[in-house]
Amino acid sequence: MANYFDDNEDLQFYMDRGLDWAPIVGLVEQDFRIPGGYTSLEEARAAYRDILGMVGEFAAEQVAPRSMAIDAKGVHLKDGEGHLAPETDALFEQIKGLDLHGLALPRELGGIGCPAVVHFMVCELLARADNVVMTHYNFYSGIALMLLLYSVHEGTTTFDREQRVITGTRFQPEIAEILRGDAWGSMDITEPDAGSDMAALKARAEQDEQGNWYITGQKIFLTSGHGKHHIVIARTEPDKPGLGGLSLFHVPAYEDMPDGTRRRIAVIDRLEEKLGHHGSATAAVSFDRAPGRLIGKRGEGFQLMLLLMNNARVGVGFESIGACEAAYRKAKAYAAERRSMGKTIDRHEMIADFLDEMQTEILGLRALAMQCAYHEELHQRTKMQGLLDTDPDSLERARVLKQAKRHANRARRLTPLLKYIASEKAVEMSRKCIQILGGAGYIREYGAEKLLRDAMVLPIYEGTSQIQALMAMKDAMSGIMRNPQRFLTRVAQARWRSLSALDALERRVARLTSLTLAAQQHLIQRTAADKLRGLGKHKITEWSKEFFQNWDPKRDFSYAMLHAERLTRLMADTAIVEILLEQSRKHPERRSILERWLERAEPRCNALYEEITTRGDRLLAQLRDQQEDEAASGR
Structure with a gap:
């Protein structure tokens, strides 16, 4: 029987040895002190693996065969209610029977009590089978989890410190209704x-x-x-x-x-x-x-909505990888059977290069996604533990929340990179899948065109690619401005590693890191120079205030905003190679993946750096002229 987990060695790598599960499982299982919970890390991981195997089979055997019918029948509005296709309803009856809606919710609230990382892996498996099913599934468990997190945040969840269990939460009836699959x-x-x-x-x-x-x-x-x-x-x-x-x-x-x-x-x-x-x-x-x-x-609405959207954006990253996997597998299978000019087309050089690139990028994207999900989970669970299990004014709570903040900072840096690059690659790979299938790819019967249609929304919803790029750029620039000395230290360290590291791959990774930091340095220097040139409009006594205080992001960061997507692509490549390098130190078999990624990343990163440092003046001058004309005409 087909199984989307069993046929994916890379997903199994993260389940078996690619992630340090101990900190997460320790938090989920309250150091194995929960009555009726798992008694060891090994027991917990074995259970998670069984769940992923079950979902992998369900996705391949039940969801994927219904995907075309779900797409063809669509949804409709009748008597004021929205109705899904009968096939979708049937699948969600099965999902209800599998108790998957409470996958990452605590057992005491009716959930299974898995880490959110396992939930995200389930999302990838379902998205490979059908994006629609995965998306709708996420609005069951995802909403239930967020209601719990919001209750913890506002202090309306109670916790028994002796039994190590939640005893009540504000939205408990709503969570129970969702976990039953009734809403x-x-x-x-x-x-x-x-x-x-x-x-x-x-x-x-x-x-x-x-x-x-x-x-x-x-x-x-x-x-x-x-x-x-x-x-x-x-x-x-x-x-x-x-x-x-x-x-x-x-x-x-x-x-x-x-x-x-x-x-x-x-x-x-x-x-x-x-x-x-x-x-x-x-x-x-x-x-x-x-x-x-x-x-x-x-007044907390924006901050609380960001908490929800950050989790959603990680979910879109895994959804996008599922879409990439579907496109790659379909293209690979077709190319292995379609003969042209005396051989199957997967043996033709250009098609072989397409397939190699798709496979390499999926491996790199998943490395980024796992790291992002890992730190986001440690952030949320450590914070929840601190709020529930410590006294409000204690030093222990301050220590735990500080630890959670470190994970939050790491997740905050990686999340826009993941959401940006994974969703863009989903579109790109779906397009390549159609090209590899040729005329068959353009015909609905083969399903490749559906992959592209479904992928097109991924760079749009939960924050467009451009919003992700602006967030990533803003955080990078703000970090430099807050602590320029630390940034210069990073620059020096990366340059030194690029020259002195004994490992040739580490030197190459350090060169990419140096290139990305140099791009950031150029943008901050250009921003400061533009700001200085603008001081001539003000009295000399106002210069200090104008330069150090009166910053207008829409005006003063125009050059950086123009290049935000290019910088984000640079930072994503750099984040991926740094993660793959760390993996290769622990697992030597991962070195080949790093080598393959560097082979493709180095030339494109050099090109991105050249664009950032040489382009933009003409367009920005044109935009300034338009703005001045509009101001003069009173529009």
Whole structure:
């Protein structure tokens, strides 16, 4: 029988030896002190492996064969409710029977109690079979997990320190409903006139004299938005523009009545017709004084939504790798059978190069994804442990939260790189899959064109590629400005390793690191030089304040913003080779993967560096002229 876990040696590598499971399992299992829990690291990992094997078979034998039917039948709106294809409903009945909705939730809340890393690996397996099924699945378990994390954050989850178990949490009924498979949820952010610019959101939340909250407004592009549990961001402070006036709410979209009817609280305006993801319900939903419950504190909406979106972006990284794997496997299988000019086309040089590149990039992307998921999980679980298991003002809580912050910083650096590069590669590989299949790739019957249609949304949802690039650039530039001495030390260390390291591969990795740091240095120096040139518009007595305080990111970082995607590609390549180098030190068999990645990364990184350091002045001057013309004309 086909099995998407058993046929993937790289996924098995991470399950068996590629990750240090001990810290994560120790946190999940409370150092093996939970009554009825696993008694050892080996027992826990064996169970996780069995789960991945089960899901791998389910994905290959049950999900993949239904993928084309799900795409063909799509979704529809009837009597105000969104309906999925019968094949999708049947699959989710099976998923309900497998108890997969509670995979990463604690046992005491009805979950299986696996690490989130295992959940993300499950997401890759399902995405390889069908992107739509994986996406909808994530809006069950993902929403349940976020409701728990939000409750821990606001202090409404209780914990028994002796038994090492959660004894209650604010959203326990909602979590239980989701884990049973009876409901799911959605993230409600985008509005008709506000997408990536969250400061422009207009949906509002108002509080009555009794303290009850009511939400009014429309949200669009809601994946699985026909579900019940909506996490909605809305403006609570009308006199406070920008992100600081936003708060987060849990809003149930409907109520099921005792007589079997349903009372709609939020109205589904429409289900979008899309290029791909035909089997996924993408909804526009309107709220008209819909009752909601405030999550956290007023004004925390943006920070809390970022917490949700960071996890979602890691999920999209694994989803993208599943899409890449599907494209590679389909192209490889076809090329091994299709004969041309006396041999199968996988023996033709250009096609062989395509396949080698796809395989190499999947291995590198997965290395980045695993590292990202690992640190994000350690961040979340260490923080949760600190908040639940220590006294509020204790030194121990401060120590634990500081440890969580270190993992958060690592995850924050890697997450936009993963989301950017994995989603872009999913589109690129799906396109190559079509090209390798030739005319067959263009025909629906073979399924390659569906891979491309479904992949096209990956660089768009959960924050576009351009938003990820701006985030990565901003963090890099801010880090330099906060601690220039540390940055210069990194530059010197990388240069020294590029010359003195005994290992030739380490020298090559260090050269890529040096190149990326040099690109960052160029951007910060160019930014500072542009700022200095602009001081001539101000009195000399204002120069110090203008240079050190009055920075306008939209104006002063224009050169860096122009090159943000190029810098992100550089940083992604560098992050991947650094991770692969660390792997190769522990597992020598991984050296060949590092060699293959460097072979392709070195020339493209040199080209990216040249573009960053030589291009942009003409376009920026053109944009400045346009802006000045608009200002002069009063537009």
